[in-house]
Amino acid sequence: MKRYEFLIFITGAVTLSLEVLASRIMTPYFGVSLYIWSGILSITLVFLAVGYRIGGSISATISRKSAEFVFVATPIVSALAIFLSAIVYPVVFPLLSQTNLIVGSFVGATLLLALPLIGLSAMNPLLIGLRLEQTKTGDAGAGRVFFISTMGSVAGVLFTAFLFIPNITNFRAILVLGFMINVITILLVITSQNLIPKQKRNLLATGLMVAVLCGALFAAKGSFLQFVSSAYANQLTYKIRAEYTSMFGNIKVVEVARKDGTGSMEKYLIQDGLVQNRTDENNSSVSMYTHVLESLTHAYAPKAKDVLVLGLGAGIVPQHFQAEGKTVAVVEINAAVLKAASENFGFDPRGIRIHLEDARTFVRKCDRAFDVAVVDLFLGDNVPDYLMTKEFFGELRRCIRADGALVMNAFFDDKNDEPNRRLLATIASSFPKIYLSGISGSNAFIVGSAAAAPKKIVVEAIGLPKNLAAAVEFSVSKSQRIPRNIYRNSKPVSDDHNIFSVLFANANMAERKYLAGLLPPHMLVN
Numbered sequence: 001m002k003r004y005e006f007l008i009f010i011t012g013a014v015t016l017s018l019e020v021l022a023s024r025i026m027t028p029y030f031g032v033s034l035y036i037w038s039g040i041l042s043i044t045l046v047f048l049a050v051g052y053r054i055g056g057s058i059s060a061t062i063s064r065k066s067a068e069f070v071f072v073a074t075p076i077v078s079a080l081a082i083f084l085s086a087i088v089y090p091v092v093f094p095l096l097s098q099t100n101l102i103v104g105s106f107v108g109a110t111l112l113l114a115l116p117l118i119g120l121s122a123m124n125p126l127l128i129g130l131r132l133e134q135t136k137t138g139d140a141g142a143g144r145v146f147f148i149s150t151m152g153s154v155a156g157v158l159f160t161a162f163l164f165i166p167n168i169t170n171f172r173a174i175l176v177l178g179f180m181i182n183v184i185t186i187l188l189v190i191t192s193q194n195l196i197p198k199q200k201r202n203l204l205a206t207g208l209m210v211a212v213l214c215g216a217l218f219a220a221k222g223s224f225l226q227f228v229s230s231a232y233a234n235q236l237t238y239k240i241r242a243e244y245t246s247m248f249g250n251i252k253v254v255e256v257a258r259k260d261g262t263g264s265m266e267k268y269l270i271q272d273g274l275v276q277n278r279t280d281e282n283n284s285s286v287s288m289y290t291h292v293l294e295s296l297t298h299a300y301a302p303k304a305k306d307v308l309v310l311g312l313g314a315g316i317v318p319q320h321f322q323a324e325g326k327t328v329a330v331v332e333i334n335a336a337v338l339k340a341a342s343e344n345f346g347f348d349p350r351g352i353r354i355h356l357e358d359a360r361t362f363v364r365k366c367d368r369a370f371d372v373a374v375v376d377l378f379l380g381d382n383v384p385d386y387l388m389t390k391e392f393f394g395e396l397r398r399c400i401r402a403d404g405a406l407v408m409n410a411f412f413d414d415k416n417d418e419p420n421r422r423l424l425a426t427i428a429s430s431f432p433k434i435y436l437s438g439i440s441g442s443n444a445f446i447v448g449s450a451a452a453a454p455k456k457i458v459v460e461a462i463g464l465p466k467n468l469a470a471a472v473e474f475s476v477s478k479s480q481r482i483p484r485n486i487y488r489n490s491k492p493v494s495d496d497h498n499i500f501s502v503l504f505a506n507a508n509m510a511e512r513k514y515l516a517g518l519l520p521p522h523m524l525v526n
Contacts, residue, residue: 012152017160027096028273028524030105031512032380043109051121059129079178081115097516101509166479182211225522246336249506250526252439277314283346299457304371311376315347329353366399375408381508385500390429390492397430421490437479
C-alpha cells in the first residue's frame with residue numbers, strides 16, 4: 001500500500017497542477033474576469049466531487065483484485081484524457097471564444113478538466129477500499145489517504161508556480177503531467193505482485209503508448225499548432241520570432257506580414273493573446289498609444305526632466321524620453337518583458353534605471369522624485385484592479401513633484417459610463433484636474449495634474465507613421481478637462497472595496513472576444 005500512497009501523492013499533485021495550468025491556458029481565449037475564474041473553480045470542484053462519488057461506488061461493487069487493476073489503470077486513462085484535451089483545445093477554444101465568454105469558459109474548463117479530474121479524484125476512495133480489505137477497522141486510513149493526496153496537491157501548486165510556468169509553455173506542461181504519471185504508473189505495474197500477467201501486459205502496453213503520444217506531441221508542438229492555424233483563413237502570416245514564459249504570462253514576439261507580399265513586416269509584442277505593442281522593422285512604434293502618451297507628456301509636463309514610466313512594454317516610450325535627454329526610471333514587474341524588449345525591439349537599458357518590482361510597492365516608497373509619471377500597466381484585459389484604487393493614486397501622487405502630472409493609458413467601457421466615472425473619481429481623489437482624450441472604441445488617455453492646462457497641444461511628429469497621424473492628432477488635440485460634476489456623485493474605489501474587476505468585466509470580455517478573433521490559433525496557445 002505504501003507504493004500506492006506515493007501514486008496518490010503524485011495524482012494529487014497533478015490534479016491541482018492541472019487546475020492552475022487550465023487558468024493560464026484559458027486566459028488568451030476567455031480573459032481573466034472574476035466570472036471566468038469562478039467558472040474554473042466551480043468546474044474543478046464539481047468534477048472532483050463526481051470523481052469521489054464514482055470511485056466510492058466502484059470500490060463498493062467490485063472485488064479487491066478488480067479494484068486494484070482499476071486503481072492502477074485510472075492514471076493511465078487520465079493521462080490519455082490530458083493528451084486528447086491538448087489535441088482538441090487549440091481547435092475548439094478559438095471557436096468558443098467567439099461565443100458568450102462565460103458559457104465558453106465553462107465549456108472550455110470542462111473540456112480540459114472533466115475526465116482527468118474525475119479519474120484522478122476517483123483514486124482516493126478506490127485506495128480507501130483497498131485498505132479496508134486489509135484493516136477491517138476504523139476509517140480504513142481515509143484520513144491518511146486524503147492527507148497524502150492534499151499534500152500532493154500543495155506540492156503540485158508550488159511545482160507548477162515556481163518551475164513549470166516560468167520555464168515551460170502551458171501546452172507542453174500538461175503533456176509533461178500526462179507523461180509523468182504514465183511513467184510512474186508503469187514502474188508501479190512492473191513491481192506489482194498482485195496483478196495477474198495479462199493485466200500487467202495490458203497496463204504496460206497502454207501506459208507506454210500514452211507516454212509516447214504525450215512525448216511526440218510535446219516535441220511536435222510547433223508543427224501541430226501551425227497545422228491547426230492553417231485551417232483558419234487569414235490575410236496575414238504570423239511567424240514566432242521568440243517566446244518567453246513567465247509567472248506573469250506567456251510572451252510572444254511575432255513577425256507579421258501580408259501573404260500577398262504587399263506592405264512591410266511588423267513585429268508584435270503579444271502577451272497572453274493580447275497585442276501590447278507593434279513596431280516596424282526599424283523598431284519604430286506603429287501603435288497609436290505610444291505616440292499619444294509621448295505627446296500628452298510633452299504637452300502637460302513640458303519642462304519635465306525626471307520621468308517615471310510604469311510598465312515597460314516594448315520599451316519604445318522610455319527609450320524616446322531618454323533620447324530627449326530626460327532622466328528615466330522604469331518599473332516593470334516581469335523580467336521576461338525586459339528581455340523581450342532588449343532582444344527584439346532595440347531597447348537599450350543603459351542609462352535608464354530599471355526597477356524589476358511591482359508598481360504598487362515602488363510608488364509606496366518613492367517621494368517627490370519625478371516631474372511626470374507615465375502609466376501603462378495593462379496586464380490581461382485591463383490594468384490590474386489593485387493599481388486603480390484611490391490609495392494607489394495617492395501613493396503615486398507623492399512620487400510626483402507638486403507641479404507634476406500623471407499621464408495614463410486606460411481602458412474605458414463604451415457601453416456603460418458608470419465604470420468610467422468611478423475611475424475618473426478615483427484618480428481625481430489625488431489629482432485635482434483631470435483631462436481626457438482618446439477615440440471611442442480604443443484606448444482612453446487620462447492626464448491628472450494640479451498645474452494649469454496648456455494653451456495649445458501639439459502632436460509630436462517625430463517618428464509618427466503617416467497612417468497614424470490623423471488618429472493621433474485627433475486623440476491628442478481633443479484632450480479636454482473633465483468637469484468635476486461629471487464624476488462628483490461617483491464614489492472613488494478603495495482598497496477596502498475594490499470592484500473594478502466587476503465594473504469593467506463586461507467591457508473586458510467584449511474586448512477579449514474581439515481580440516481573440518483577430519489572431520490565429522498558434523498565437524493564442526501559450
